Amino acid sequence: MKKGVLLVNLGSPDSPTPKDVKPYLDEFLMDERVIDVNPILRNLIVRGIILQTRPKKSAKAYSKIWWEEGSPLIILSERFKEKVAAQLDIPVALGMRYGSGSIKEGLQELKNQGVEHVYLVPLYPHYAMSSYETVVVKAMEDKDAFFPEMQLTTMPAFYSNPAYVKVLSKSIKEHLDTFEYDHVLFSYHGIPERHIRKSDPTKFHCKIDGSCCKTNSVAHHTCYRHQCYDTTELVIKELGLPRDKVSSSFQSRLPNDPWLKPYTDFEFERLAKEGKTKLAVITPAFVSDCLETLEEIAMEGKEEFMEAGGTDYIHIPCLNDRDDWVSVMVSWLKEWQETDALPQTHIR
Ligand SMILES: C=CC1=C(C)c2cc3[nH]c(cc4nc(cc5[nH]c(cc1n2)c(C)c5CCC(=O)O)C(CCC(=O)O)=C4C)c(C)c3C=C
Ligand SMILES: [Fe+2]
Numbered sequence: 001m002k003k004g005v006l007l008v009n010l011g012s013p014d015s016p017t018p019k020d021v022k023p024y025l026d027e028f029l030m031d032e033r034v035i036d037v038n039p040i041l042r043n044l045i046v047r048g049i050i051l052q053t054r055p056k057k058s059a060k061a062y063s064k065i066w067w068e069e070g071s072p073l074i075i076l077s078e079r080f081k082e083k084v085a086a087q088l089d090i091p092v093a094l095g096m097r098y099g100s101g102s103i104k105e106g107l108q109e110l111k112n113q114g115v116e117h118v119y120l121v122p123l124y125p126h127y128a129m130s131s132y133e134t135v136v137v138k139a140m141e142d143k144d145a146f147f148p149e150m151q152l153t154t155m156p157a158f159y160s161n162p163a164y165v166k167v168l169s170k171s172i173k174e175h176l177d178t179f180e181y182d183h184v185l186f187s188y189h190g191i192p193e194r195h196i197r198k199s200d201p202t203k204f205h206c207k208i209d210g211s212c213c214k215t216n217s218v219a220h221h222t223c224y225r226h227q228c229y230d231t232t233e234l235v236i237k238e239l240g241l242p243r244d245k246v247s248s249s250f251q252s253r254l255p256n257d258p259w260l261k262p263y264t265d266f267e268f269e270r271l272a273k274e275g276k277t278k279l280a281v282i283t284p285a286f287v288s289d290c291l292e293t294l295e296e297i298a299m300e301g302k303e304e305f306m307e308a309g310g311t312d313y314i315h316i317p318c319l320n321d322r323d324d325w326v327s328v329m330v331s332w333l334k335e336w337q338e339t340d341a342l343p344q345t346h347i348r
């Protein structure tokens with residue numbers, strides 16, 4: 001069977017204008033794995049409330065980070081794909097979960113090149129129903145509906161893979177070597193606490209306070225919180241960082257629900273008030289820089305931290321199209337191409 005690769009990222013609006021942001025947010029937030037309430041209530045919350053005001057606000061934020069070539073997330077994903085494809089002798093395509101350049105188009109591109117067996121790579125290090133899972137489900141739905149003869153294999157979440165941890169650590173070290181820090185904050189994208197309970201196959205393991213994470217459990221395969229803390233822990237070990245100078249937090253949330261804590265914006269204030277005035281922030285839930293890193297962390301976050309009393313602040317970029325990250329991805333893809341093997345994960 002001829003093999004090929006489909007890399008999938010989240011997607012962006014076509015332009016930073018309310019006209020283009022609205023349909024993008026509509027598709028994103030109407031996803032039952034993102035706003036996970038019954039369809040009538042989802043319609044009311046998303047179309048009746050959020051989309052009445054958010055597109056204008058989001059468009060303003062997008063316009064602050066937009067590049068001449070387009071959305072940073074899209075451009076960086078395309079650059080990554082080009083570099084990966086140049087080192088492989090099987091077809092590689094890119095798809096977005098929401099907005100233009102869809103998963104279906106990516107599958108079609110591979111089909112046109114004769115691909116029969118697709119390796120699906122959700123470009124998220126951690127498993128969450130609103131990120132990794134929705135990509136896998138959508139790819140399976142599109143495959144079944146439009147390309148039923150294709151075979152699909154999915155790459156597991158790679159948050160604890162040794163090669164990934166090494167390259168992430170190296171990228172962090174390069175910045176910490178030139179920045180005298182009091183503290184390093186690992187800020188992950190937030191999710192509602194309810195999503196953790198829903199993704200727990202045992203229905204009783206996850207306690208959302210970390211007390212569960214020391215007991216080995218099948219729940220850790222799908223526990224976003226557990227996996228985020230694992231990434232932080234593995235980087236601490238790899239770099240030998242002082243434990244009292246590192247912590248994890250969760251950014252971006254919508255009102256009304258409890259989301260994973262501690263919240264990043266509250267941490268900015270707490271750390272500054274504690275006299276930790278030199279802060280480095282790393283955002284490992286994203287492999288490509290995007291609105292959430294470039295605007296929320298690099299711009300807004302800096303402002304909030306400085307206003308709270310901080311003096312020095314850096315955002316360490318995502319892995320983007322770094323050559324060492326490309327090499328890691330290529331090594332995983334070659335291994336699958338040659339032996340069908342998937343990258344190692346260490347579930348603890
Ligand atoms: C219920 C709402 C949301 C959940 C759950 C959620 C999870 C989640 N998101 C990402 C990655 C990204 N999210 C991005 C933007 C973004 N996210 C939400 C809402 C939820 N995300 C919204 C409304 C937006 C749009 C921006 C805004 O209006 O504020 C982005 C950036 C996209 C870009 O174009 O740059 C990314 C990437 C993950 C990994 C995740 C769960 C772990
Ligand atoms: Fe998000």
Ligand SMILES: [Fe+2]
Pocket residue numbers: 205206207208210211212213214223226
């Ligand atoms: Fe846990």
